[in-house]
Amino acid sequence: MTLEAYADTIVPGRKRTAEDRAIAGVSTDGGAVEAGALELLRWDATGIHDGVDDLADLANTHAEAYAAELGLALDEDVPPFVALDYGHRVALIQRLTTPGHPEKDFWVMLSLFCNMAYDSAAHLHTAEAMAAGHPGLLAMGLPRPGADGLVQFEDYGYGRAFARLHPDTTASGSPA
Secondary structure, three states: OHHHHHHHHHOOOOOOOOOOOOOOOOOOOOOOOOOOHHHHHOOHHHOOOOOHHHHHHHHHHHHHHHHHHHOOOOOOOOOHHHHOOHHHHHHHHHHHOOOOOOOHHHHHHHHHHHHHHHHOOOOOOHHHHHHOOOHHHHHOOOOOOOOOOOOOOOOOOOOOOOOOOOOOOOOOOOOO
16 A cells, blocks of 8 residues: 555556545546556566565655654554655655655665556556556557557658558568
């Protein structure tokens, strides 16, 4: 829940239900959580998968200290970071990622992976992500796969085709 709240603070999304506490609901579109931030953070290819639970615990420790400093009462039914409202989550992450903070590298890395889940779907095959309606890729204007399963733009990027296909090009687009 803490990692979801952190990811949602980096790239906000819509609440999954009215009772959703991790997602602040400051956006009407899908955010990092819907884009698969937790799956990416727990993916062994990231190199941080073994330490993300420790980062969640540390985020909660920082949230408790932040709340105590400001005299905020935290709801004890959820983890401390989740209990912070969106504005306080943002303020805390700004502190943690500010140059000079001793843990800055960890928090910047966590933030980058949350962004990566949204803006590149690095943990997914692009065509599958698009077919599933990945919110970040759709927000960037990538088209969904066609009936042939290929992702293609209807219009040429520069308004015209650069070259004709070579006559020996295979159906998959490979040179023969």
